[in-house]
Amino acid sequence: MPNTKLALESSLKKFLLHKPLDKITINDLTTDCGISRMSFYYHFKDIYDLAEWVCVEDGRRALQDKKTYETWQEGLCQVFEAVLENKPFILNVYRSVSKDRIENYLYKLTYGLIADVVEEKSAGSALAPADKAFIAEFYKYGFVGVMLDWIAEGMKADYREITDRVCTLMHGSIDNCMRNFELPKK
Numbered sequence: 001m002p003n004t005k006l007a008l009e010s011s012l013k014k015f016l017l018h019k020p021l022d023k024i025t026i027n028d029l030t031t032d033c034g035i036s037r038m039s040f041y042y043h044f045k046d047i048y049d050l051a052e053w054v055c056v057e058d059g060r061r062a063l064q065d066k067k068t069y070e071t072w073q074e075g076l077c078q079v080f081e082a083v084l085e086n087k088p089f090i091l092n093v094y095r096s097v098s099k100d101r102i103e104n105y106l107y108k109l110t111y112g113l114i115a116d117v118v119e120e121k122s123a124g125s126a127l128a129p130a131d132k133a134f135i136a137e138f139y140k141y142g143f144v145g146v147m148l149d150w151i152a153e154g155m156k157a158d159y160r161e162i163t164d165r166v167c168t169l170m171h172g173s174i175d176n177c178m179r180n181f182e183l184p185k186k
Contacts (some may be wrong), residue, residue, distance in 0.1 A: 005043050007033040009054045016089045021096035051093050058082045059109035073167045075113050080159035106144040114139045121174050131181040
């Protein structure tokens with residue numbers, strides 16, 4: 001029933017334009033969607049679970065096929081754009097839930113992007129899976145930190161400038177990390 005999930009997403013975003021997340025009830029959403037509470041609980045355990053799903057889905061839609069070395073910067077820009085397009089929703093969620101929850105939403109989103117790039121760049125190498133995961137985790141934390149600062153500052157800075165700076169910082173660095181991990185350990 002993907003239509004039910006999409007209807008709940010739309011309803012949640014509508015309510016978040018004028019109500020804090022912690023003041024929205026499941027009854028508000030189910031009444032707005034014309035579904036039963038049981039239908040809600042079939043898909044989500046609570047409103048926070050729905051909010052997390054919405055964040056991850058928005059990001060997944062934004063990334064789509066932008067998970068290669070050649071397109072990761074565009075993918076990162078699209079994540080920023082998706083966050084900006086949903087600014088009232090994101091800021092409301094940011095203010096209503098714990099920072100850990102927001103970090104987890106963003107970690108899920110960015111890890112897939114970076115892990116795919118690392119996997120692509122390491123094709124044919126002897127790089128251990130644990131080392132690939134470590135490299136992806138390292139960059140994931142940097143991306144999420146930059147994005148959290150941007151959100152906390154009200155999303156005022158030009159995200160294109162931020163992604164350009166990240167790109168400059170990362171130019172050749174994944175390749176360098178892989179080479180360093182492949183060197184014999186002393």
